[in-house]
Amino acid sequence: MNVRRLIPAAALAGALALAAPALTACSGTPSAGAADGRLAVTASFYPMQFLAEQIGGDRVQVASLTKPGVEPHDLEITPKQTAQLGESDVVLYLKGLQPAVDEAVAQAGVKNTVDAATLTKLDAHGPGGHDHEGAHGEEAGHSAEAGHSEGDGHSHGEAGGDPHVWLDPSKYAEIAKGVGAALEKADPGHAADYRKNTDELVGKLTALDTEFKDGLKNTATRTFITTHAAFGYLAERYGLDQEGISGVDPESEPSPARMKELQERAKKENVTTVFFETLASDKTAKSLAADAGLKTDVLDPLEGITDKSQGADYFEVMRSNLKNLQKALGAK
Known part of the structure; x- marks a missing residue:
């Protein structure tokens, strides 16, 4: 971008x-x-x-x-x-x-x-998984760099921090x-x-x-796929595994190899849903979902509130995100 x-x-x-x-x-x-x-x-x-x-x-x-x-x-x-x-x-x-x-x-x-x-x-988060070294560690910087898709023109935080x-x-x-x-x-x-x-x-x-901890404690799978890899901290906090289609840049196009990798991961981890956001195109999410036989739903990175948002403020949208995650992950 x-x-x-x-x-x-x-x-x-x-x-x-x-x-x-x-x-x-x-x-x-x-x-x-x-x-x-x-x-x-x-x-x-x-x-x-x-x-x-x-x-x-x-x-x-x-x-x-x-x-x-x-x-x-x-x-x-x-x-x-x-x-x-x-x-x-x-x-x-x-x-x-x-x-x-x-x-x-x-x-x-x-x-x-x-x-x-x-x-x-x-911390530095790539499109999949996360790095615990923090934003100032050498390994963290390499992890963040690896997570940037081609054409991602903006830097993220100090020394590659998410x-x-x-x-x-x-x-x-x-x-x-x-x-x-x-x-x-x-x-x-x-x-x-x-x-x-x-x-x-x-x-x-x-x-x-506390609501997130309790709501995501017992789930059928811990992996979720999203177009915008903005949920690294959320995933780390609640023991989940984020797989981003396009890394930190929501508009960049994933490679065919990445799409194939995600299809295989979805099958292996019993992933049911591909998430997209309200402020970016859902084209890639729907394409992956169609190819892999998955559903789509919204996971909002809360970078802005519009009339399309699933809630009127931070708390309402975060609770909508929790419900959507619970449904996709098979919360018990």
Whole structure:
């Protein structure tokens, strides 16, 4: 996938220069980012937006750089969005997922930013299985490199780390705590509110983790096949084996050899279902399912919420994912 940037470096630098005073400000009270005095937070995409809204509550005004229905990896930064960064009190993003965002934030030199990738440990996940060495180990880097399909133009995390951490409720809870602390620092006058909201969200995520553990404890098979290999952390957390058709790039075309390998694996592991996602084409999933005599269903990587999503927010979609996994894996 080629990530196209719509604005030249010079234009980006110029827009950021105009926004420099706001970008470099890191005061303890809200700036003029939100006209009504609320903390102005810019989130890179939905999972970061959800954290800001849940933890910030009515104390924050949250804007997302990624519109609903847009595949986050494909995000192209516009001059208006660059200016939006400059008007923010806090920028919340996940380094390694959206190269255009990473570049804009790096050039801006924003002080009050939160990189979610620094708030939990990243591991390297290929299209099948996972690597326990973590994102900074040499073996992890080779594993991630092997998992990238031809034409996958974006890097994933530091030293090959898989950025899809929000699909593991426990890791998402770790990130939530870091985001809460950052909001407290940016707006100390309302620290108690942020702390209370963070504790409530972490409690809900802990309960969700328990639901997944209990719901996936006893299944007929532990292997699932998905078009987008975004579920490495989820699989690792609950003892499952993810087999991705196209690796970390949901739009890349798998080789005939990979398709044959998956057919054989499906037969050996009693796989019943090929999963696809709502923000990418289901063509490859349906092709594999037809060839192997399997069913198809949705496993949502939760990179955005649209009217096609199986739920209105993170928790609803994650519970839909759990039900779909239970059905496909033959949960008892």
